[in-house]
Amino acid sequence: MGEVEFNNENVMKCMCSGCPVQGTSECVKGKLQKMQEIMSEDIDIATVIGPEDVPGLYCASSEASCTDLYYHEECKCAECPVFKENDLMSGKPAGYYCRDGKAL
Ligand code: SF4
Ligand code: SF4
Structure with missing residues (x-):
């Protein structure tokens, strides 16, 4: 597996927004x-806000900045x-990236 790319396409696919x-x-x-306001204007998300402002795609960024x-x-x-797609099952951690940090 390689590093997960931090881009709009992956933000759209990410399921964190619906996660309990x-x-x-x-x-x-x-x-x-x-984030949804930015995405609706079709702007490349990585150019306007940092990963700490995206509540998802933690496998590509790092732990959640929200503490609740x-x-x-x-x-x-x-x-x-x-x-x-990125075969994250074979990496570490294998989930809970919001808690344990990005996929390596
Ligand atoms: S953190 Fe990564 S693997 Fe988990 S739902 Fe989001 S994009 Fe998918
Ligand atoms: S990384 Fe966190 S928010 Fe995303 S699906 Fe897993 S537990 Fe839920």
Whole structure:
């Protein structure tokens, strides 16, 4: 597996926005709103906001900057196309990138 690219395409495929780990986070809600506004204008996300402002694609960036996530819920990464395309199952960590950092 190689490094996961931080780009719009992968942000769109990422399933973190629907993950119950983030479901009750007010911090994530705010960041999602801002991110969706940017994406709707078809701007390359990496040129306007940093990975810390994107509440997802943690496999490409690092741990979540929001601190109100609930890690007792189940991670959705195993169902994600980015996870499959980049063979993240063979890397470490194999999920919960929001907690444990990017895929290596
Ligand atoms: S593997 Fe997980 S963190 Fe990476 S894009 Fe998919 S859902 Fe998001
Ligand atoms: S990395 Fe996994 S646990 Fe964390 S928000 Fe994304 S899908 Fe949920």
